[in-house]
Amino acid sequence: MTKFVQFFHSWGVDGLDNMIKSVVDYHHWPPSEIKKMFVDDLDFKGLVYWYDELIRIEKMNKKK
Numbered sequence: 001m002t003k004f005v006q007f008f009h010s011w012g013v014d015g016l017d018n019m020i021k022s023v024v025d026y027h028h029w030p031p032s033e034i035k036k037m038f039v040d041d042l043d044f045k046g047l048v049y050w051y052d053e054l055i056r057i058e059k060m061n062k063k064k
Contacts, residue, residue: 019051026054 020034027050034047041048 019047022054023047023050 016039023029024031024034036045037047037050038045039048040046041052043049
């Protein structure tokens with residue numbers, strides 16, 4: 001099973017939708033920017049990468 005398929009098994013369509021909304025709300029990126037992204041966490045071009053980063057930042061902020 002590829003990483004892409006594993007992602008959809010673990011997140012599902014609703015999870016992907018919530019991930020996109022979270023990244024857009026946090027970074028204020030337009031839909032055109034999100035459309036260019038891959039659905040992975042390999043580098044800065046991946047939606048999962050930026051979602052994981054915002055989760056990491058939010059956890060750091062909660063610890064303060």
